[in-house]
Amino acid sequence: MPIHKLVPGQPDDANSPLVGQILPRPEPVEPPPEPDTTAPDFTAELTRALGLKQIKATDRMVLRDQHGRVLCVHAKSDDWGWVYLGEPERYGAELVPLVVHLDPTSQNLSMSAEKKMVGWSFFADGNSTAGDYVFAGFKVWTDYPRLRFRIKRSGTTIVNHRQMFAFTLSCEIGSTRMAVQAPAGKWGWVKLVPESDVSDDDQLRFSLHKLSIPLVRVRELIKATWPNTTLTYQTSVDSYYEAISAQQARGIWVESGLKYFKYKPEVFDCDDFALAYKSKAAKTAYLENNLYPYSVGIVFGQNAKGAHAANLFIDQWLRLQLLEPQTGAVQRASEWAYTPYHIMF
Incomplete structure (x- = not known):
């Protein structure tokens, strides 16, 4: 648990932080974050670099480095985690x-x-110009620099056998320009390093992508969610689908105006929603030119x-989710109180 920082006029117990916390620094030799064993195979595919x-405000992107690694957050609590x-x-x-x-x-x-x-913002675990680790959190962490990145086009990277433009990321701590780096390997904690200390060969180069889900994976997810159910009819007519987050799915519901509609038997009932x-x-x-x-x-x-x-959608973690179109509520599809007999994507 993070060490609580006492703030005048606020609770002094470790469970009720309101303004910020002192975060423990990750040890350089800390073992890698444990992968979620419930999803050992990640078979979504990256689209071409955008x-x-x-990129539009409604898009949800994946940050990839030239080594094929993607940006992740290893949550240490409900409100922050190491990047x-x-x-x-x-x-x-x-x-x-x-x-x-x-x-x-x-x-x-x-x-x-x-x-x-x-939305979780990115912060440096201190303001040292020698370099600090990066964490993400959704509170106002007043004693930690909130990171605003600057991009610089830098060479190319290969994604899905295609050469694409890449860029570096940096930010300022005080008056020092710090590069966003991580040790080589299958994983590495993200750390800020003085840009002057990073050689061109060691510099991380990034690209931004969306996640696409192949049709075969959609079928696998449906089968894994309801393994003992025989669907009387199922159809999928597209080769790929774009993963969306619960926040995006909810946003589509808000924009649809369905919250202003009332259930009306036969005329506008659950299938119409x-x-x-x-x-x-x-x-x-279509309008976003996806x-x-x-x-x-x-x-x-x-x-x-x-x-x-009801409606189904697949998120960026390849989880089959369910949205109730009459209320906008989101839940895991496996927790639905009904046994499916017809699915259409």
Whole structure:
């Protein structure tokens, strides 16, 4: 547990921080974060690298370095965690979708990680110009520098056998320009290092991507979620789908205006809600000029009390989630109170 920093006028116990905490520094020899053994195979695919001017506020991105590692957060509590780069095949369960925005004038890049449907900012674990580790959290960590990154185009990287432009990331601590680095290997804690101390050969180069899910993986996820269920009808007509976060899925629901509709038997009932949400997701993907459709589907199920319809989506951790289109509530699909008999993506 982080060591609590006493703040005048606030609780002095370790369980009720309001302003900030003193974070323990990770030891350089700390073992790697344990991968989530419930998802050992990470079979989503990265799309082509997106140019920073192509990225929209609604996009959720993955940051990749030239070694194939992706940005992850190893949560130490519900409100913060250490940042590292790890191979997605092993550490994909801790990958974080990123919301990014580039200021074209200053070339400053604002970046936040989406965890539990809220944005986590990035901070340095201190203000030493010798270099500190990086953590992410959603509170106001007043004693720690909040990181604002600057990008610089730097060479190319190879993704999916294609050569793409890459960039470096740096930030300022005091008046010192610090490079975003991590040790070589299958994983490494992200640390700020004086830019002057980093050679061109050691410099990390990054690219930003979306996650796409192949059709075969969609079928596998459905089967893994309901292994003992025989679906009477299932159809998938697209080769790839774009993973979306719970926050994105909820945002589509808000924009759909479905919260203003009331259930009306036969005229506008559960299947109509689900179809309307699916249509809105498709329209949004079209208007945003997406490469692939959003991973949104419709599920029909039944139990002893009757039948129901809702929406499915697949997030960046390759989890099959369910959205109730009448309320906008999100839950794990495996926890749905109905047994599915028809699924359409």
